Every structure is written in structure tokens, then in C-alpha cells.
Amino acid sequence: MGTQSTPPNFRQISRHDGLFKERVHDAYKSKGKPLEPSVCSQCGAVFHEGRWQWLQAPANAHSLQCPACHRIHDHYPAGFLTMKGEFFRAHREEIMHLVHNHEQRERKEHPLQRIMAEEEKEGATLVTTTDIHLARGIGEALHHAYQGELDFHYNPEQNLLRVSWTH
Numbered sequence: 001m002g003t004q005s006t007p008p009n010f011r012q013i014s015r016h017d018g019l020f021k022e023r024v025h026d027a028y029k030s031k032g033k034p035l036e037p038s039v040c041s042q043c044g045a046v047f048h049e050g051r052w053q054w055l056q057a058p059a060n061a062h063s064l065q066c067p068a069c070h071r072i073h074d075h076y077p078a079g080f081l082t083m084k085g086e087f088f089r090a091h092r093e094e095i096m097h098l099v100h101n102h103e104q105r106e107r108k109e110h111p112l113q114r115i116m117a118e119e120e121k122e123g124a125t126l127v128t129t130t131d132i133h134l135a136r137g138i139g140e141a142l143h144h145a146y147q148g149e150l151d152f153h154y155n156p157e158q159n160l161l162r163v164s165w166t167h
Helices: 067-074 086-090 092-109 132-146
Strands: 038-040 046-048 051-053 062-064 079-084 115-121 124-129 149-155 160-166
Touching: 079 086, 079 092, 079 132, 086 092, 092 115, 092 124, 092 132, 124 132, 132 149, 132 160
Parallel strands: 038 062, 079 160
Antiparallel strands: 038 046, 046 051, 079 124, 115 124, 149 160
């Protein structure tokens, strides 16, 4: 078999070329930055210096709903973490303690990273989150602490991450 050569003055366009990159649409991400200072009418997080923070809200702050509270209100998670397996069922209480501790640590620095809900179904537990990074971080913390099998499925069109941990 011979090798194909590229004709002179011909530029190969890969699928990673910027011309073909589609823009990710996330209805929960602001089109522009909120006015500063702004405070979430639900959770009290303050938008200050370009990011959401846990601060005392200034008297002149604009009131709005932060993206995390918006997702919670709409029941529209960004992250899904499924935990299952014999080891999980045998150590569920300890593992859920790790899950909640991880969320609390992240939430202190990143107010938009929160657990939305937990659901038990057929020996598995589904935890939904307001942010894809929190779901991934919890999954990685579980794998680091207990090993097991960790899988990720990211849907860029919906900015949605599904994490599965089995052990």
C-alpha cells in the first residue's frame, strides 16, 4: 500500500478546527456578568469581584437568583453521580459521609457547587448536583478513598456530566 500525500497549498482541516466548534448553550450560565454587587434572593451568595462568594451582602446590592438556586428551583441538575455495588451497600453510611464532607468543603469556596438531591433506587444511590465539577470531584474522591470502577460521560451540548462509581 502506498502512502497518500497532501497536495501543495492544501490545508487539512481537522474536526478540532475553530471554524467548526459549536458554542455550548447553558441556560443557567449568565450571558453577561451580573451587576456588582448582587445578592441571591434565595441563598444569600454575593456576586463580587467577578464571582459568587459567601460574603455579607452590601446594602446597595441588586437582588437576583444565582445559577445554583435557579437549577434547584427548576429541578435541572448539571451533575449526576450514581453509586452502587456490594462494597457501597455494605459501607453506605461511611461513603455518604465522605460525599457530604466533600460537598461542604467545595461549597465554602464555590457557592454554586451544591448537592441538589439524593435518591435511592434498586440498591444504588443517585446524587444530583448543581455543577459538573462537584459531581466529578466527588466521584474522584470516592475512587481515591475506596478504588472501585469510576466512569464519566460528559454531554457538552447540555453541559451535563454523568458519573458512575461501582464497588
